Amino acid sequence: MTAALSFTREEHPALIPASDRAVFLENPGFGKVFTDHMVTIRYAEGKGWHDAKVTARAPLVLDPATAVLHYAQEIFEGLKAYRLPDGGAALFRADANARRFQESARRMAMAELPEDLFLQSCRELVAADRDWIPEAEGGALYLRPFMFASEVFLGVKPASEYLYMVIASSVGAYFKTPTGVTLWVSDDYTRAAPGGTGAAKCGGNYASSLIAQQEAIREGCDQVVFLDAVERRWIEELGGMNIFFVFEDGSMQTPPLGGTILPGITRESLMLLARDEGLTIREEPYSIDQWEADAASGRLRESFACGTAAVVTPIGRVRGRTRDFRIGNGGIGVATDRLKARLVDIQRGLAPDPHGWMERLF
Numbered sequence: 001m002t003a004a005l006s007f008t009r010e011e012h013p014a015l016i017p018a019s020d021r022a023v024f025l026e027n028p029g030f031g032k033v034f035t036d037h038m039v040t041i042r043y044a045e046g047k048g049w050h051d052a053k054v055t056a057r058a059p060l061v062l063d064p065a066t067a068v069l070h071y072a073q074e075i076f077e078g079l080k081a082y083r084l085p086d087g088g089a090a091l092f093r094a095d096a097n098a099r100r101f102q103e104s105a106r107r108m109a110m111a112e113l114p115e116d117l118f119l120q121s122c123r124e125l126v127a128a129d130r131d132w133i134p135e136a137e138g139g140a141l142y143l144r145p146f147m148f149a150s151e152v153f154l155g156v157k158p159a160s161e162y163l164y165m166v167i168a169s170s171v172g173a174y175f176k177t178p179t180g181v182t183l184w185v186s187d188d189y190t191r192a193a194p195g196g197t198g199a200a201k202c203g204g205n206y207a208s209s210l211i212a213q214q215e216a217i218r219e220g221c222d223q224v225v226f227l228d229a230v231e232r233r234w235i236e237e238l239g240g241m242n243i244f245f246v247f248e249d250g251s252m253q254t255p256p257l258g259g260t261i262l263p264g265i266t267r268e269s270l271m272l273l274a275r276d277e278g279l280t281i282r283e284e285p286y287s288i289d290q291w292e293a294d295a296a297s298g299r300l301r302e303s304f305a306c307g308t309a310a311v312v313t314p315i316g317r318v319r320g321r322t323r324d325f326r327i328g329n330g331g332i333g334v335a336t337d338r339l340k341a342r343l344v345d346i347q348r349g350l351a352p353d354p355h356g357w358m359e360r361l362f
């Protein structure tokens with residue numbers, strides 16, 4: 001669809017001093033330490049993708065009538081560059097993020113960024129900000145590619161201009177507590193409906209989920225677990241993470257994709273790793289009542305949430321207006337721990353990479 005674009009690299013006028021960077025990298029938390037650079041690529045109907053640049057990270061100037069501010073035509077991605085034992089760095093399954101970004105764009109009637117441009121933009125930014133990749137275990141350089149309708153127009157239609165960007169954030173662990181998180185079952189709110197945008201990674205899904213997350217926090221929980229919008233019975237996913245269940249016979253289960261669940265790359269990777277080990281994994285609906293009954297009977301042993309940001313996070317307890325039950329011993333279970341280690345070891349370059357998921361950058 002496009003010829004390769006060459007990226008212009010603009011000299012940064014004032015890099016953050018190394019001593020300041022070292023302080024930021026000591027305890028980066030999640031999503032608050034940003035690097036020196038950013039990538040921008042523009043799209044205009046008739047002109048295609050153009051003006052690919054790596055520049056100093058800087059605020060945007062937007063006309064108040066910029067379409068995204070009114071109709072929320074916006075999508076994003078999240079992926080990580082990992083530090084390797086020899087000091088190099090690698091991306092994990094960036095090609096899968098590139099493809100999902102195209103699928104999200106299609107659903108939101110936006111221009112589709114060619115896969116090679118997505119990949120090149122990530123490589124360019126990691127190269128420019130290579131000193132920002134944390135070395136500590138659990139640390140990574142989180143890349144946030146995103147794109148929004150940049151046309152200045154208030155008419156309701158798919159925009160004819162888009163701005164694609166990538167920013168990067170040095171991150172540590174997503175959750176402060178390494179033990180099991182407590183989920184809040186949302187009775188009043190759903191995340192996605194059939195025919196809606198649940199499978200697209202768009203900001204709008206998050207905007208509509210925040211009120212449920214606010215309720216969860218008010219109730220003293222960490223995250224929301226959403227039920228399906230039709231029967232209000234089937235477990236779908238968290239606001240930004242997929243979910244897995246582990247049973248006493250060693251089998252695992254995760255809700256099936258089908259338009260209302262975000263097709264997580266961590267989800268798919270864990271399924272492949274578990275199958276490599278000969279485990280049975282079902283992609284089948286699981287109801288909230290069954291979850292509660294199985295947790296009580298001991299048929300269900302473990303549950304965990306997964307995503308790029310939070311990696312694999314054990315679920316220790318589930319609460320709602322009419323329920324409160326504990327999963328296993330409330331901490332991380334053996335199967336969860338093992339699967340997490342399998343994934344993390346590949347990402348950190350400590351174990352062989354049988355599926356060819358890692359792309360070494362330098």
Ligand SMILES: *Cc1c(COP(=O)(O)O)cnc(C)c1O
Nearest residue numbers: 240241242262264265266307308
């Ligand atoms: C990004 C995201 C996930 C996790 O996807 P990964 O590719 O594993 O990071 C799960 N659910 C939602 C709603 C998401 O936006």
